[in-house]
Structures are given as C-alpha cells and as structure tokens.
Amino acid sequence: MTVTRSVVIGTGSHLPARVVTNDELATRVETSDEWIVQRTGIKQRYIAAPEETTASLATEAARKAMAAAGVTADDIDLVVLATATPDNTFPATAVEVQARLGITRGAAFDMQAVCSGFIFAMTTADSMIRTGLARRALVIGAETFSRILDWSDRTTCVLFGDGAGAVVMEGRTGEGTNADRGVLTSHLRSDGRHKEKLYVDGGASSTGTVGHLRMEGREVFKFAVGAVTDVIEDAFLATGFDGDSIDWFVPHQANRRIIEGSAKKLGIDLAKVVITVDRHGNTSAASIPLAIDAAVADGRIREGDVVLLEAMGGGFTWGSVIVRW
Ligand code: ACO
Numbered sequence: 001m002t003v004t005r006s007v008v009i010g011t012g013s014h015l016p017a018r019v020v021t022n023d024e025l026a027t028r029v030e031t032s033d034e035w036i037v038q039r040t041g042i043k044q045r046y047i048a049a050p051e052e053t054t055a056s057l058a059t060e061a062a063r064k065a066m067a068a069a070g071v072t073a074d075d076i077d078l079v080v081l082a083t084a085t086p087d088n089t090f091p092a093t094a095v096e097v098q099a100r101l102g103i104t105r106g107a108a109f110d111m112q113a114v115c116s117g118f119i120f121a122m123t124t125a126d127s128m129i130r131t132g133l134a135r136r137a138l139v140i141g142a143e144t145f146s147r148i149l150d151w152s153d154r155t156t157c158v159l160f161g162d163g164a165g166a167v168v169m170e171g172r173t174g175e176g177t178n179a180d181r182g183v184l185t186s187h188l189r190s191d192g193r194h195k196e197k198l199y200v201d202g203g204a205s206s207t208g209t210v211g212h213l214r215m216e217g218r219e220v221f222k223f224a225v226g227a228v229t230d231v232i233e234d235a236f237l238a239t240g241f242d243g244d245s246i247d248w249f250v251p252h253q254a255n256r257r258i259i260e261g262s263a264k265k266l267g268i269d270l271a272k273v274v275i276t277v278d279r280h281g282n283t284s285a286a287s288i289p290l291a292i293d294a295a296v297a298d299g300r301i302r303e304g305d306v307v308l309l310e311a312m313g314g315g316f317t318w319g320s321v322i323v324r325w
Pocket of ligand 1: 030031032035036039040115154155156158159198215216217218219220221224252253254255282284312313314
C-alpha cells in the first residue's frame with residue numbers, strides 16, 4: 001500500500017553571537033557554576049542582542065535548512081513556527097519569517113505549545129502533508145526566552161537561552177512500513193490542570209503586558225521524568241521499535257538530569273542520546289531542532305536512521321515523534 005510520508009530533507013540552526021556563562025550569571029544573581037552544572041548540566045547559553053528577535057533567529061535557521069534541502073522560497077507552501085516568544089502579539093512570527101524569506105505560496109502560522117512546540121509543529125505539518133494540504137513545509141522552533149525571564153529570579157533565569165532551529169519536510173511516496181523514510185508516528189498530549197506549574201504571568205488579554213516566566217521547578221521535574229514517557233511508550237507500541245532498536249533519541253533539552261532519567265526509564269543507552277543542554281541551556285521550542293541540526297552536522301544522524309523526538313512543556317503539553325531520517 002503506498003502512502004504519503006513527510007521526509008526531512010534539510011536542517012538548519014542559528015544562535016545569537018553572545019555566550020553567557022554560568023560565571024557571568026553569578027555576577028548578577030546569587031548562584032554558582034557548580035550549582036547550575038550539578039542540578040541542570042547547563043554550562044552556558046546564548047542570549048540575543050537587542051536587535052535580534054525570534055523572527056530574525058528563525059529566518060537564519062530557515063535559510064540554512066532550505067539551503068541544506070536544496071529548495072528555494074518558491075518550493076515552500078507551508079511555514080509552521082513554534083514559539084512562546086513571538087515578535088508581536090500578532091501577526092504570527094511565521095508570517096514575518098515568510099516575508100523575509102520571500103515565500104508567497106501557501107499558509108504560515110505560529111504554534112504555541114511552549115517547550116513541546118516543535119513536536120506539535122512537526123506533527124501538524126506532517127498531518128497537512130499527508131492529507132494533501134501542503135507539499136513542502138518549513139517547520140521552525142525559535143525563541144527569545146531572555147525577553148520573558150525575571151533576571152532577578154535565580155531559580156529560573158539560569159535555565160534558559162535563545163536560539164532557533166528548522167527543518168524542511170517534503171511529501172514523498174512510501175510503502176506504509178517502518179522501512180519508509182519520514183515521520184512514522186506522532187503522539188501529542190496536553191493537560192491544562194497543570195497550567196500553574198509553569199507559566200508566564202502576563203498576556204495581551206489578561207494584564208496587557210508580556211509578563212515573566214514563573215515555575216514550580218520540583219513539580220515540573222517530577223512530571224518530566226514520571227509521566228512524560230507515556231508518549232514514548234505509545235510511539236514504541238505503534239511502530240514496534242524500542243529503546244534498543246532506535247538509532248538516536250533527541251529529547252527536549254531542559255535539564256541533563258531529566259534527559260538521563262527518561263533515557264534510563266526507557267532503556268535507551270546514553271550513547272544514543274543527543275545532548276546540547278550544556279551549551280544551549282533550555283531554548284524551549286528551539287531546543288529539539290537545534291539538537292537535531294548539531295547531530296546532523298557532526299555526522300551522527302544519517303539518512304535511514306530511526307530518530308525518536310520527545311518534549312514536554314508548559315500547560316503541561318508533551319509529545320513524541322519517530323522519524324526515519
Ligand atoms: N543557584 C543557587 N541556588 C539556587 C538556585 C540557583 N540558581 N536556584 C535555586 N536555588 C536554591 C533554592 O533557593 C533552594 O535553597 P533553600 O534550600 O535555601 O530554599 C535550593 O537551591 C534548592 O532549590 P530547589 O528548587 O529545591 O532545587 P532543585 O534540586 O529542585 O533544583 C531545578 C531546581 C534545577 C529548577 C529543578 O527543580 C529542575 O530541574 N526542575 C525542572 C525544571 C526545568 O527544567 N524547567 C525547564 C522548563 S520546563 C521544560 O522545559 C520541560
């Protein structure tokens with residue numbers, strides 16, 4: 001049986017030039033490199049310059065992904081941009097990126113699922129490609145979390161960073177088996193009962209301000225290692241893959257301890273886990289495409305590899321994708 005599969009044909013990423021080390025943060029709030037590394041694995045993060053925005057980071061990442069895919073603006077008929085830090089309340093940052101890239105065909109819109117945004121965006125693009133609504137999609141995760149951090153709150157400001165990553169996905173014909181290239185399965189979940197554990201205390205309709213990120217760190221940690229693995233178990237059940245038979249695990253990069261805890265629970269060898277949180281910090285929706293691009297660039301992820309993606313974020317939202325590269 002022939003089916004349409006959404007195949008990743010190019011990846012790209014972009015980081016601001018400015019690196020902020022833990023030692024630099026320790027000059028602003030009462031913290032230390034030792035505390036941050038021990039609790040989170042984060043050693044540094046990139047912070048956007050005043051003239052850099054989510055749209056500008058996203059545009060650079062998208063340009064590189066399109067170049068890697070060998071496509072031009074005319075070839076793209078869908079832009080889905082995952083972000084919780086849009087340039088403006090409206091229009092969507094995706095529209096700004098679309099214009100900067102000279103894309104005039106098809107639809108462009110933002111996806112808001114916080115740190116799970118890229119998984120939700122990829123799944124949306126895949127659904128639209130498989131139903132014939134789009135042929136070639138630019139899927140982007142881009143954030144400037146530095147703009148919503150309370151820089152006097154040491155419990156949150158040390159965790160996050162800015163950046164963007166992108167992939168180009170193209171509809172191709174497959175056989176309907178696990179041997180096909182492309183997205184093989186996706187599983188998305190949300191549970192708004194947890195909305196106050198990780199949120200921003202402002203918004204257009206509530207306060208008329210942008211607000212600052214607030215978090216119950218321990219609650220997030222417990223949920224991230226305890227509950228989130230259900231979407232990976234669902235992905236394994238749907239495909240027959242398991243921790244041994246996948247080639248790479250690219251989780252959302254929030255915290256090294258969360259990543260290691262999840263891998264252990266799922267029986268995934270740490271050697272197969274792509275980790276960038278030490279360099280990037282938590283870049284929310286950008287973290288997975290940034291990590292993917294790093295692993296593609298250094299030759300780890302290659303055509304034919306089975307790659308498991310997983311994320312969890314505010315809401316809570318969480319999800320998984322298995323894609324054969
Ligand atoms: N530097 C030094 N001390 C700190 C810092 C800091 N940056 N932040 C907190 N502390 C102190 C606290 O004030 C507290 O001191 P006290 O005992 O005197 O009250 C002590 O360290 C312990 O604080 P806890 O919050 O209990 O520390 P915990 O071990 O839980 O670690 C952390 C905190 C790292 C935030 C952890 O809870 C965590 O990783 N949670 C997950 C959160 C996360 O990754 N969120 C990302 C967004 S969600 C997502 O992307 C999925």
